[in-house]
Structures are given as C-alpha cells and as structure tokens.
Amino acid sequence: MAAGWSDAFGMSVAAVFGLLFGSFTNVVIYRSPLDGLSSFRPARSFCPNCRVAIPWYDNLPVLSWLLLRARCRGCSQTISARYPAIEVLVGLLFVGAWVLSPPVDTVSSVRFIVLVYLAVSCVAVTFIDLEHLIIPDTITLPGIGIGLLFSFVFPYLHEGHPLFKEATPHVSSLFAGVGGALAGGGSLWLVGKLATPFLRRQMEEAGVEDAMGFGDVKWMAHTGTFLGAWGAWAAIAEGCLLGALVGVVLKLAARLRGQADATPIPFGPFLSAGVLVELAVPGQAWELLLHLTRPA
Ligand SMILES: [Zn+2]
Structure with missing residues (x-):
C-alpha cells in the first residue's frame, strides 16, 4: 500500500x-x-x-x-x-x-534524465520538422556532444553494448557512444545516397538535392550516442517502416481526393517515433517484427 x-x-x-x-x-x-x-x-x-x-x-x-x-x-x-x-x-x-x-539512486536518476531529455528532443524535432521541414543544428550538434559526454561519464548507459568492457568502462562506453553516432548518422546518410537515384522525380518535384536531409543524419548521430549502434539501427528501421506505411496511406488519400500526389512529408517525426520505441522497449519491437515475418 x-x-x-x-x-x-x-x-x-x-x-x-x-x-x-x-x-x-x-x-x-x-x-x-x-x-x-x-x-x-x-x-x-x-x-x-x-x-x-x-x-x-x-x-x-x-x-x-x-x-x-x-x-x-x-x-x-x-x-x-x-x-x-x-x-x-x-x-x-x-x-x-x-x-x-x-x-531512486544515481544510476536510475541518470537513466531517467536521459529518457526525459531524449523524449523532449523527439517531441521538439517532430513538430519543428512537420512545420519547417528542418531539424535545427542547435538541437542536434550540442546533443551529439551531450551524448558523448554522458557516455564517457556514466558508463552504465552502454553496459549492455557488445563494445562494453568491464575493465575499461569509461573508455569502452565512449566508444559505444561514438559507434552509435556513426551507425545512426552514417547508415542514414548511406540510405539517402542509395535511395537518391530511385527518387529523382519526387525530389525534383519537391525541389530537394538529396533524398535524405542532412538534418536527419545529424539527428540520428545525436540519438545514436545514447542508443548505441543496434538501437540506432533498430530506430531507423522502425522509422522507415512507419514512414512507408504513412506515406502509402497519404498517397491513397490524395488519390481519393483527386490530387495528383501527396505533399512531401518530413522523415524526422518517424525517426523520432523509432527512437521513442527503442527507449521504451529496446530491441523488442524489431524482434517482434522479425518473428512475425519469419516463415512458419
Ligand atoms: Zn497577443
């Protein structure tokens, strides 16, 4: 009681x-x-x-x-x-x-602070990107620094990471944070490069040079410092899946209303949703998806 x-x-x-x-x-x-x-x-x-x-x-x-x-x-x-x-x-x-x-103690308090900091960042990025189609550097660049600092000072944030070694907790945790930033930012940049030749027409209509905005890349480098490589990849995969689903629904809705195409939608909100999923149930959503799609 x-x-x-x-x-x-x-x-x-x-x-x-x-x-x-x-x-x-x-x-x-x-x-x-x-x-x-x-x-x-x-x-x-x-x-x-x-x-x-x-x-x-x-x-x-x-x-x-x-x-x-x-x-x-x-x-x-x-x-x-x-x-x-x-x-x-x-x-x-x-x-x-x-x-x-x-x-209740130092470890859980630091985890709580990281959770609310990332949650507030996700909400801010989602609504800024929806309105202005940008993710400001004033959020992502200091965020990468904060993530690396937290990784080094509070090694238990990455203790489940394969790179984490008990003997050198601070250094290996920092490496896990750097690895997460490279995995999150780098793989998103690569996805954009690979998708660009296939999306020429849509990009010309939207007047953009790259399929993937560099703001998205920096956003996933930021969240990757906290999520680690696997968490960042899972968040991106979930963001892509959610974005594709919503994109198809919006396209159908536009066709039904007699419009040629839906207006371009930003990727930031979907990536942020993926980040929130990986914070709430790390690794589980992706495992569930793999399980559901695996042939019986
Ligand atoms: Zn007024």
Whole structure:
C-alpha cells in the first residue's frame, strides 16, 4: 500500500515537471527554427502576434490556455491547441520515463534524465520538422556532444553494448557512444545516397538535392550516442517502416481526393517515433517484427 502511494506521488511529480518542460518544449519549437532567437533569452515568453511578454499567471501549462479560452489577453489572437497538446504529451512522456526508470539512486536518476531529455528532443524535432521541414543544428550538434559526454561519464548507459568492457568502462562506453553516432548518422546518410537515384522525380518535384536531409543524419548521430549502434539501427528501421506505411496511406488519400500526389512529408517525426520505441522497449519491437515475418 505504501509503495502504491509513493508510486502515485512520484508519477504525479513527474507529470507536473513534464507539463512545465512541455511549456519549455513549446518555446524550443517556436524559437529554434528562427534565426537569432535563443530558447533561453529572453526568459519570459511573448505572444507571437502582439509581442507582449506573457505574465507567469497566463503561462501556466494547459490551465492558462483553458482560463484564457485559447486567446491572448493582450491582442485576443487565438492560441493554437497545439500548445496545451504538447504540454500534455510531454507530461505523459515524463510519467512513462518514471515508470521505466524511477529515479531512486544515481544510476536510475541518470537513466531517467536521459529518457526525459531524449523524449523532449523527439517531441521538439517532430513538430519543428512537420512545420519547417528542418531539424535545427542547435538541437542536434550540442546533443551529439551531450551524448558523448554522458557516455564517457556514466558508463552504465552502454553496459549492455557488445563494445562494453568491464575493465575499461569509461573508455569502452565512449566508444559505444561514438559507434552509435556513426551507425545512426552514417547508415542514414548511406540510405539517402542509395535511395537518391530511385527518387529523382519526387525530389525534383519537391525541389530537394538529396533524398535524405542532412538534418536527419545529424539527428540520428545525436540519438545514436545514447542508443548505441543496434538501437540506432533498430530506430531507423522502425522509422522507415512507419514512414512507408504513412506515406502509402497519404498517397491513397490524395488519390481519393483527386490530387495528383501527396505533399512531401518530413522523415524526422518517424525517426523520432523509432527512437521513442527503442527507449521504451529496446530491441523488442524489431524482434517482434522479425518473428512475425519469419516463415512458419
Ligand atoms: Zn497577443
């Protein structure tokens, strides 16, 4: 009974922190694609329409949106439902991270921090890529550095990795992180190079030079530092599968509506979904797929 209460208390705390970080995620999504705008300065959020700084009591996650009836107090401009939706999503992901790794000691706390950091990054990348068709370097490049630093300082993040050696935990964990970055970024770059000759027509229509955006490559190098090589490959495979399924559905929907072709869709959201799957159930989704496709 006592354990049940402390679990419920822990999850509630995680949910509240998740809502607050969801609010920060909205800032990252809005600001990082814009040149010259830091996600940290100015610290106070402002209305994108009238530019008036938003007081704290109008900036409470979800609650303020409801109390303001989705309108800015200053200029009455509608505030998109995307804002509270992202806050709720990040809140739920924090609860998920708590369930996967309740932070009771140093090891589980570091794992919890890595889970929520990657979850917030996945949400930010997904919504930025959907809106702007880019994945900002301000997220991926520092992220690669953070991933390699974490790999070196906290070797237990990679202790299940084949490259991990008990005798040299810090160095072999760093190698596992570097290997993950090369596997994630490198294989995605290769997939893009191999796919380019087959996608000429679609690429000309979309006005792009490469089938694979370099933002996607850096994004998988970033997540690869944490996932390791096998995790990064599994996430890419799951992202490709999900992207292909959604691509076919959108193409059919466009045909049914009488349009020639669907608008190009970014790859970042699908890769991010694959990353979240590999964080939640490492290796299991891929094993399930192999099992299902294996001839009886
Ligand atoms: Zn306003």
